Amino acid sequence: QKEVEQDPGPLSVPEGAIVSLNCTYSNSAFQYFMWYRQYSRKGPELLMYTYSSGNKEDGRFTAQVDKSSKYISLFIRDSQPSDSATYLCAMKDQGGSEKLVFGKGMKLTVNP
């Protein structure tokens, strides 16, 4: 079992839809959870950063962490064509490791 599992999609939705992206993980030591957005031929851009469990909201984006289920989510409200990109979840533990463990990335297309 991989440390981080993410459905690679692709996912196609109409403009204005609510998008839900998810990752599951197996390492209970993970404490920090991130979502990155990567446009084609570009480097990943940090979208959301969450420590431990709970929700975090930033504009149209909401990140949720459920540590009891080892499950994290990213919700995008009122999705726009400009949201079309690959979304990668990433996480790391609190043990001092600097390395991030990434999901495979989910390719999202928002159709106008």
Add this chain to the structure above:
Amino acid sequence: GAVVSQHPSRVICKSGTSVKIECRSLDFQATTMFWYRQFPKKSLMLMATSNEGSKATYEQGVEKDKFLINHASLTLSTLTVTSAHPEDSSFYICSARAITSGKGDTQYFGPGTRLTVL
């Protein structure tokens, strides 16, 4: 804040030549930088962790003599692909570790370098 640049953005070279890629943190100091490789439609593969003033730590299976990493200052790390071959063609991305308000201790990525070896 936390902007990372890479140069060049794209390079085409002949087989057997060496190519140097620069990664700079523009508005912060980064004691730790990372080098990744990304194949088409695949996730990021960590190649090495670069710490300022010390030797890089390479991931298993990454040839340290082929991928030379130097982190000579707090804002610059370089990756040199030596004696490049067509199988080294890939998208190389660097990141820098930073602690920012609201975003905690995480990595900020450069825009990537597309290497094509003919």
